[in-house]
Amino acid sequence: MFEPSIIVAAIVDGLAFAMLLFLIASGFSIIFGLMGILNFAHGAFFMMGAYVGVTLYFWSGSFLVALVGACLFGLGLGAIIEITTLRRVHGNPIAQIMLTLGYLLIFSQVVLIVWGRVPAIFYPEGLSGATTFLGFRFPVYRAFLIFLGLAVATATYVFLTKTRTGTIVRAGTEDSEMVEALGINVKRFFTLTFGLGAALAALGGVAAVPWLAATPLMGSSWLFISLVVTVVGGLGSFKGSFYGSLLIGLLHGLSEYFFPQLTFVIDFLAMMVVLLIRPEGLFGEKK
Amino acid sequence: MTMAAIIGRISEVLAKKKSMLAVLALLFAVPFFAPSRYYVILFAEVLIWALLAMSYDLALGYTGLVSFGHAAMFGVGAYACAIIFRMSFPFWLAVLAAMAFGALIGLVFGVLTLRVGGIYYSLVTLAVAEVIFAVFNKWVELSGGETGLSVPRPSELRSDLLVYLMFAVAILVTAILMVVVVRDLIKRSSTKIRIIHSVLLILFIALLIYSVPSKLDLVSQGSPKDIQTMNIYYVLALVPLVLSYLAASRIVNSPVGRIFVAIRENEERTRMLGYSIFKYRLISSAFSGLFAGLAGALYAPFILSISPTSVLSSSVTINVLLYSILGGLGTLVGPMIGAGIITFLANELTGYVGEYWMFVLGLFYLLVIMFLPYGIMVTWKIKGTSVRRTLKKLFESIRKPTSKEVSQ
Secondary structure, eight states: OOOHHHHHHHHHHHHHHHHHHHHHHHHHHHHHHHHOOOOTTHHHHHHHHHHHHHHHHHHHOOHHHHHHHHHHHHHHHHHHHHHHTGGGGTTOHHHHHHHHHHHHHHHHHHHHHHHOSSOBOOOOTTSOSEEEETTEEEEHHHHHHHHHHHHHHHHHHHHHHHSHHHHHHHHHHHHHHHHHHTTOOHHHHHHHHHHHHHHHHHHHHHHHHHHHOBOTTHHHHHHHHHHHHHHHHOTTOHHHHHHHHHHHHHHHHHHHHHOGGGHHHHHHHHHHHHHHHOTTOSSOOOO | OOHHHHHHHHHHHHHHTHHHHHHHHHHHHHHHHOSSHHHHHHHHHHHHHHHHHHHHHIIIIITOOOOSOHHHHHHHHHHHHHHHHHTTOOHHHHHHHHHHHHHHHHHHHHHHTTTOOHHHHHHHHHHHHHHHHHHHHHOHHHHOGGGOEEOOOOGGGGSSHHHHHHHHHHHHHHHHHHHHHHHHHHHTOOHHHHHHHHHHHHHHHHHHHHHHHHHHHHHHTTOOHHHHHHHHHHHHHHHHHHHHHHHHHHHHTSHHHHHHHHHHHOHHHHHHTTOOHHHHHHHHHHHHHHHHHHHHHHHHHHHSEEOHHHHTSHHHHHHHHHHHHHHOTTOSHHHHHHHHHHHHHHHHHHHHHGGGHHHHHHHHHHHHHHHOTTHHHHHHHHHHHHHHHHHHHHHHHHHHHHHHHHHO
16 A cells, blocks of 8 residues: 555646645635635636636637736636726625625636536647656656746845835735835735636636546535635745645645545644644644 | 403504515415415425525624535535434424534534635635535535435325314414404504404405315315415425524614624624624524524425435525525525526426526626615615605595595
């Protein structure tokens, strides 16, 4: 059972899963940090990204078009939702939760209406099959996922730390009222952050399709697991969402190989333990 | 106390709590007036969800505890009732045990507030609920696993006793109402009170006329028990709901309830006044669990078969959250109304738009949040007086010309 090849396979799976988790959880976390919104629609963005990606792939035949298109779609969708509805319930957390839940319901149905119940999947050319590396065989696509995740994480990190916009977003996470008092239109950054978060989730969604397929139920299941990741890493912390994804992804990968029955129990137990020992999360700051 | 004094007292109470009594009378009359058995069942389901929504409001609306794990209390209650009842203990014992288990989960949730607050409390409760869900999903010996448990219909409820009891109550109420109406005429009470009493009387007389012959038929034909059982389920849901509502409104209007609200509004200040925040949160959470467990215990025999997905999954919590927000937090009645509206809508929508009713429901949620962010009851409390004034003006403007015509 504990042969090296299986352990390596579990770790590769875990890392690939962690990168998908990071794509959905980082946006979730930053949105919470900046806007104080527990965005229940985030799983829906992930799912919509997956399905739009499927359609784009079959329309254009190019994986790149699917990735970029889903990303842009997520950006637009997030921005529209923020401008038209979320902005109007600013400062009312229960209304925000209910509103985003409403979107989750709506998009779950949209998916059923437009794409149906049957899981959708495609296999991008050049990324399918398996490869051998250091004597271990593993699927190429999972390696691609790991690289994609690391690239996006680096890009996001650079964006958040080196650009003016990113600095304002980080400052807003610390204290959005103070930033507003400095003469910056925080609302515009709310829209931008929400859109970017949705875009990252949509990217994660389409990237997940060739491995896990797009299903109508993925919205809520990915929402839950990104919730776990964000809480373990620390709500509102970008760094936390990265390390949280790694931790939960690896836990998930290993438990799926060794205790497949208990995968979700282990995730939620991890979240419970972290919350009770260190409520602010591994990388969150005490408030 | 003389008979006259008793009737006087009754009519005083009737005059004071008119709207509540009218609603109660209507609710009791539902199984007799419902066009088909389907609606009786639907109404019974509404009542159970209303009870659950009320229990949630106790913690969320009054004490400000945003729990995302309410399904745990409900589901554990349902499973406790089902398991204990299947061990052939009497049904009432199973219900009591379910309430105890619900309160136990409530206590656990209450203890969690010691460690985590705010959004973290919501997430811990969610995690606890998901772990409980997984345990019930996998522990086949205890819970029957994913397929769940079938729950037999309690034989206590098959008897005709409850139906006859209902008739007895209806006859008694009708008699009292008759006396009260006569007394109104003698004492020259205000027109409004007279009208309300007369309407109630007519309602109950109609109820008796409408229902007695059909019931007698049923009994003489060796009665298809199902129909009566459904009616009994309705009563079985209604009576605990009414009792729980009375108990809960007693709690929230007591000094303890005031402290709940104080904690919700300003935790620090309440602590400064010398109240133990933890103790009162524990009380609130335990009561919330008690009522949720009761709702679960009623749901189990009603639905006949329970599974983790139907009673323990997060969708139960989400539904209850939506009921509460639609109805209005911190009003007890509001969440019940919300439960009624959404359950009805969901059922009716399934008829019109088929499997896509969730889509319409989602749009409905969006509209509610955008235009009624504080829920029906709270909005009514804020805007109610002005609406009533407008309506009154409207009625007066309609009435005035007619009175002039009469005088001319």
